[in-house]
Amino acid sequence: xxxxxxxxxxxxxxxxxxxxxxxxxxxxxxxxxxxxxxxxxxxxxxxxxxxxxxxxxxxxxxxxxxxxxxxxxxxxxxxxxxxxxxxxxxxxxxxxxxxxxxxxxxxxxxx
Amino acid sequence: xxxxxxxxxxxxxxxxxxxxxxxxxxxxxxxxxxxxxxxxxxxxxxxxxxxxxxxxxxxxxxxxxxxxxxxxxxxxxxxxxxxxxxxxxxxxxxxxxxxxxxxxxxxxxxxxxxxxxxxxxxxxxxxxxxxxxxxxxxxxxxxxxxxxxxxxxxxxxxxxxxxxxxxxxxxxxxxxxxxxxxxxxxxxxxxxxxxxxxxxxxxxxxxxxxxxxxxxxxxxxxxxxxxxxxxxxxxxxxxxxxxxxxxxxxxxxxxxxxxxxxxxxxxxxxxxxxxxxxxxxxxxxxxxxxxxxxxxxxxxxxxxxxxxxxxxxxxxxxxxxxxxxxxxxxxxxxxxxxxxxxxxxxxxxxxxxxxxxxxxxxxxxxxxxxxxxxxxxxxxxxxxxxxxxxxxxxxxxxxxxxxxxxxxxxxxxxxxxxxxxxxxxxxxxxxxxxxxxxxxxxxxxxxxxxxxxxxxxxxxxxxxxxxxxxxxxxxxxxxxxxxxxxxxxxxxxxxxxxxxxxxxxxxxxxxxxxxxxxxxxxxxxxxxxxxxxxxxxxxxxxxxxxxxxxxxxxxxxxxxxxxxxxxxxxxxxxxxxxxxxxxxxxxxxxxxxxxxxxxxxxxxxxxxxxxxxxxxxxxxxxxxxxxxxxxxxxxxxxxxxxxxxxxxxxxxxxxxxxxxxxxxxxxxxxxxxxxxxxxxxxxxxxxxxxxxxxxxxxxxxxx
Numbered sequence: 001x002x003x004x005x006x007x008x009x010x011x012x013x014x015x016x017x018x019x020x021x022x023x024x025x026x027x028x029x030x031x032x033x034x035x036x037x038x039x040x041x042x043x044x045x046x047x048x049x050x051x052x053x054x055x056x057x058x059x060x061x062x063x064x065x066x067x068x069x070x071x072x073x074x075x076x077x078x079x080x081x082x083x084x085x086x087x088x089x090x091x092x093x094x095x096x097x098x099x100x101x102x103x104x105x106x107x108x109x110x111x
Numbered sequence: 112x113x114x115x116x117x118x119x120x121x122x123x124x125x126x127x128x129x130x131x132x133x134x135x136x137x138x139x140x141x142x143x144x145x146x147x148x149x150x151x152x153x154x155x156x157x158x159x160x161x162x163x164x165x166x167x168x169x170x171x172x173x174x175x176x177x178x179x180x181x182x183x184x185x186x187x188x189x190x191x192x193x194x195x196x197x198x199x200x201x202x203x204x205x206x207x208x209x210x211x212x213x214x215x216x217x218x219x220x221x222x223x224x225x226x227x228x229x230x231x232x233x234x235x236x237x238x239x240x241x242x243x244x245x246x247x248x249x250x251x252x253x254x255x256x257x258x259x260x261x262x263x264x265x266x267x268x269x270x271x272x273x274x275x276x277x278x279x280x281x282x283x284x285x286x287x288x289x290x291x292x293x294x295x296x297x298x299x300x301x302x303x304x305x306x307x308x309x310x311x312x313x314x315x316x317x318x319x320x321x322x323x324x325x326x327x328x329x330x331x332x333x334x335x336x337x338x339x340x341x342x343x344x345x346x347x348x349x350x351x352x353x354x355x356x357x358x359x360x361x362x363x364x365x366x367x368x369x370x371x372x373x374x375x376x377x378x379x380x381x382x383x384x385x386x387x388x389x390x391x392x393x394x395x396x397x398x399x400x401x402x403x404x405x406x407x408x409x410x411x412x413x414x415x416x417x418x419x420x421x422x423x424x425x426x427x428x429x430x431x432x433x434x435x436x437x438x439x440x441x442x443x444x445x446x447x448x449x450x451x452x453x454x455x456x457x458x459x460x461x462x463x464x465x466x467x468x469x470x471x472x473x474x475x476x477x478x479x480x481x482x483x484x485x486x487x488x489x490x491x492x493x494x495x496x497x498x499x500x501x502x503x504x505x506x507x508x509x510x511x512x513x514x515x516x517x518x519x520x521x522x523x524x525x526x527x528x529x530x531x532x533x534x535x536x537x538x539x540x541x542x543x544x545x546x547x548x549x550x551x552x553x554x555x556x557x558x559x560x561x562x563x564x565x566x567x568x569x570x571x572x573x574x575x576x577x578x579x580x581x582x583x584x585x586x587x588x589x590x591x592x593x594x595x596x597x598x599x600x601x602x603x604x605x606x607x608x609x610x611x612x613x614x615x616x617x618x619x620x621x622x623x624x625x626x627x628x629x630x631x632x633x634x635x636x637x638x639x640x641x642x643x644x645x646x647x648x649x650x651x652x653x654x655x656x657x658x659x660x661x662x663x664x665x666x667x668x669x670x671x672x673x674x675x676x677x678x679x680x681x682x683x684x685x686x687x688x689x690x691x692x693x694x695x696x697x698x699x700x701x702x703x704x705x706x707x708x709x710x711x712x713x714x715x716x717x718x719x720x721x722x723x724x725x726x727x728x729x730x731x732x733x734x735x736x737x738x739x740x741x742x743x744x745x746x747x748x749x750x751x752x753x754x755x756x757x758x759x760x761x762x763x764x765x766x767x768x769x770x771x772x773x774x775x776x777x778x779x780x781x782x783x784x785x786x787x788x789x790x791x792x793x794x795x796x797x798x799x800x801x802x803x804x805x806x807x808x809x810x811x812x813x814x
Contacts, residue, residue: 023196023197024194024195024196024197025194025197055196055363056196056255056363056364056365056368057196060255060257063259087292087359088360088363088365090298091293091296091297091298091301091358091359091360091369091372092360092365092368092369092372093258093259093368093371093372093375094368
């Protein structure tokens, strides 16, 4: 099982799109990709439209990413988060840190 | 940064890189690229770590811990390269198996880690286990312990200011009437925080949340066929793990985060969290019970055994944890420290706590080391410690529990005296006078304070309040034991008909009696506690021991909140009244008279200053007074005075009111005799020197 991860620039945002299930087996791919590709000067949109499930390890990576963007002073938005993941995040306390948008088109013009 | 040398393996066993482990902390802890396993067994010759992929029946590896990795009686090893999110683990311990000598090692059994922070196997409530084919039922798992608390701390509410609401995580919101998104879970409870706030309580006491097996001793009801569960959960599997099936995310193994999120939200709303903890026994039962943890690790250390190697049964449930053995003492201490530090829990209520004061042969100790250790522990120093000060082996220590200046007690004498007063028994007024002051007869001589006393009239164990005023006898047929289980000393009165009735006079009296009970409870000094749903008249149809019932019978029916809105409102007003009136929360037995000259507490009858203490008296009034501190003082008055008049006779009685200093005037706040308007939102100023207290009624005045 592997993830498909790609990056693009849209309206001043860096959009990183993840496809596949993020769990302890795949989470390092995401972590490595972010370490290499995340341009900490730009606001980051993480497109999770095609992520059907995210385990505890995946959610922890999101929170780590949130702390990183916070310390570099840029916005972080989650895009296309599935309701089942959003729900898990809500009851376990992960959700409150994130701005969530239905699609990349909903991102504010300037991060 | 320089890598540490010990972040690299030194050997390989069965294809897994390993190195010698660290003996502390016990259980599993994260080290760079690996996990440190540490387990104690004084009798084991060898110990093997058994590794599974999550939920699988066959282990993917077994790694025997090399003899040279053992330090003292602790087996410890670091194993590298494990996918710890997917990992279930256990131990096999080879050692003596001679029950007559107390040894029950059995390497064919896979044992759960007694320090497991997460336990899998019962992740979703009520999913029936496959007893025959499952090799390993209760599966230790690794947890992260990295929750983001964002500055949350325990609330440190002074004990005398607490109002405790006892509840069962599942039962609180499992009913569809709760209309929460996640019924029966920590998340469901969190959704009801606005209700708890409206009620005004500032502490919830959760019935057991340590992982237990709802299928332990489960059976079909002999007549109805209904499946009976271990619903209450007073039978611990592991002391460090929150119950997975109480988490909506238990199936993802995220119960730790969900429970912490609940505690964080409760704290943000000013509500403390007390855990009902069960250290008196475990779920391994007696010699007929299963072996899944302590029995196979070190039976003789963890359990109290008879000289013949059988299990002492002071808990009434098969075995007794050997709490004053130093090893077990450390386990209990480690456990409580973990919940206090890692979960920000505010305090603990100890089930059958008197067992914790028995020596390894069962004799009560005068200075029990475990209770002393807990009382003086640096990490627990802000935690509330509450004892259920009796056990099933005949110890009854209400008033004499070894307190070390710290321990509070469930006051069973308060419960019984108040129940008897409520139903109109003779000979109660003297006892009631003690009860409402915080029971100085029990606690004053030993230098303890009113907040030592957890005052309650009902709790999970016994009748609900609605049943207390609706049944003379218990009706436990639903438990499938021919109505033989549960206590018979209920001191209850059905108000004229057993159970369900349409008689309006009886129904009215019951409503009034419930309000009377709350009036007495909430205005007593000490710490009031009531059980979930009592504020809305929740009934269990006369079942006073619903430990095995997981149905609408034992769940909170939320439609009652609307149906009995007047009662809910009354309770909420009373709780707010308590929190606004410092005279009800004085935490000293020797408080000085207030500046207006009134004593801190005084007793009265139908005539001021002359209570009738005789056996046939059913009238008592009491006055509590305190100086308002600067912060809460209104401009009108610096004195807080509350006057409670109780008439438990079946006829109304005139009470002459005590005269007040000229700057003060009596005002009526509550009158259970006036069911149309039992609460005056703005207290009603009184001009008459006397007041008629209705039959079986309580009136509460303030100034």
